[in-house]
Amino acid sequence: MMRFMMLIILAWNSSAFSAVLWPTWIGSELQPQSNSHWQVNINTDGVDFIPAKSAPKILVIISRRAKSYDIALQTLLGIYGRELPQAHFVVRKLPVIKEYPDAKEKLMKMLLNAEDKMSLIYTVGSKATVAVRHAYKGGKLPVVSVNAKDPVLLGLIENAQGSGDNFAFTSLNLPADVTLSFMKRFKPSLKQIGILYAKHNISAYTTQYLPLKKIAEKNGMKIVPIVVDREDPLLKLDISMKKAIQQLRQDDPALDHSLLWLTGSSSLLARVTEINQYSHNLALISAVPDVVRGGSNSALMSFGVSFVNNAYQAGLYGLRILRGEVKPGDLPVGNISPPDIAVSFEQALRINQKIPFVLMEMANDIYGTNGDVIRSKGKTM
Numbered sequence: 001m002m003r004f005m006m007l008i009i010l011a012w013n014s015s016a017f018s019a020v021l022w023p024t025w026i027g028s029e030l031q032p033q034s035n036s037h038w039q040v041n042i043n044t045d046g047v048d049f050i051p052a053k054s055a056p057k058i059l060v061i062i063s064r065r066a067k068s069y070d071i072a073l074q075t076l077l078g079i080y081g082r083e084l085p086q087a088h089f090v091v092r093k094l095p096v097i098k099e100y101p102d103a104k105e106k107l108m109k110m111l112l113n114a115e116d117k118m119s120l121i122y123t124v125g126s127k128a129t130v131a132v133r134h135a136y137k138g139g140k141l142p143v144v145s146v147n148a149k150d151p152v153l154l155g156l157i158e159n160a161q162g163s164g165d166n167f168a169f170t171s172l173n174l175p176a177d178v179t180l181s182f183m184k185r186f187k188p189s190l191k192q193i194g195i196l197y198a199k200h201n202i203s204a205y206t207t208q209y210l211p212l213k214k215i216a217e218k219n220g221m222k223i224v225p226i227v228v229d230r231e232d233p234l235l236k237l238d239i240s241m242k243k244a245i246q247q248l249r250q251d252d253p254a255l256d257h258s259l260l261w262l263t264g265s266s267s268l269l270a271r272v273t274e275i276n277q278y279s280h281n282l283a284l285i286s287a288v289p290d291v292v293r294g295g296s297n298s299a300l301m302s303f304g305v306s307f308v309n310n311a312y313q314a315g316l317y318g319l320r321i322l323r324g325e326v327k328p329g330d331l332p333v334g335n336i337s338p339p340d341i342a343v344s345f346e347q348a349l350r351i352n353q354k355i356p357f358v359l360m361e362m363a364n365d366i367y368g369t370n371g372d373v374i375r376s377k378g379k380t381m
Contacts, residue, residue, distance in 0.1 A: 025062065026073075038089075048088065048090050051085055055088065056086075057117055058318070060091045061092055062092070063127040067269070067270065073091070075307070080315065094132075107131060123145050129151070138165050140166070145170055146170060147314075149172055149203040149264070164329045167329065168321065170317065170334035171310075172304070180216055186356060186359060187259055191251070192223075194224040194260045198267045199229035208264060224247045224248055226241060245278075245282075259284075260279055260283065260285065262285070262288075269290075273297040284300050285299065285300065286304065288302060288304055298367070299344070300343075303359075305336045305340060317334060341363040343360060344371075345369045
């Protein structure tokens with residue numbers, strides 16, 4: 001009896017200890033429930049998601065905490081839980097120079113150690129994808145990117161046909177010409193676009209801002225950059241937005257022929273409510289469908305690639321590689337087509353904006369004027 005009580009106490013302490021140690025760079029909602037397929041092992045290196053039967057092992061590298069990365073990982077766990085339930089996920093944080101002066105050496109050591117233990121690597125986010133690509137191109141293990149921008153625009157591969165080596169890529173980017181065509185469907189009289197991006201998000205600047213700027217200006221449109229940096233007093237969101245609105249009013253006093261486009265800068269995707277406050281009722285279009293939802297923290301509309309669909313495609317790529325059906329270098333860059341479209345009529349009502357019927361008809365997700373879900377994943381609710 002005494003021994004039984006001691007085991008109960010030890011089990012409780014282990015659970016409490018794990019809760020305390022849950023890393024701050026992964027969302028706490030990822031902790032498995034008691035009936036989950038996954039068990040968790042938390043250690044000094046990161047978090048392991050372990051099923052009852054464990055093989056193969058999959059290494060997941062994440063640079064930091066972000067809601068989009070949590071969604072990607074949650075989606076991957078769901079896919080593998082159904083399709084390959086014996087898979088063992090090992091989640092590790094990307095070593096960064098801010099924390100480790102020898103970050104590159106630490107990353108290389110992590111990758112080389114993985115060669116004896118892992119069967120596949122997922123890189124979550126553009127930063128992790130770029131870092132692992134530079135360190136491990138031509139390595140022994142297959143690598144699949146998830147929740148990352150276009151690898152061609154990032155300069156990681158030459159074309160979208162495939163890497164020809166141990167990497168398979170997916171992309172969150174919608175081609176700039178497609179994005180602009182949907183913007184013109186939304187507002188046929190469009191003449192100006194204010195583009196929001198975070199100063200330090202190089203991937204959003206390179207793969208989203210610059211391509212849209214180039215094609216929009218080629219079509220005679222004016223682009224107003226809205227650069228945001230929390231650490232720079234001159235580039236705080238409210239100040240940058242105020243300057244941008246002033247610039248847009250110069251050629252469009254009533255702002256009838258303008259809109260705002262929010263790139264996939266993670267730090268800004270979490271600040272949609274603030275952006276709406278400073279927008280002067282301009283339509284906010286997002287490159288990320290996941291930020292269209294019920295409530296005030298929502299963009300008006302999005303046409304792009306959802307985090308869930310991108311992660312689902314990365315999951316299928318990984319499964320095909322593990323099953324020996326294809327080599328990673330032979331897989332083309334995974335693009336979602338047609339794009340995911342989301343609409344919030346709550347936001348449309350707020351700014352008195354009409355939604356073209358053709359876009360409403362094409363939308364995967366629609367939220368009503370009270371924020372309720374009307375359509376989800378193409379299905380009427």
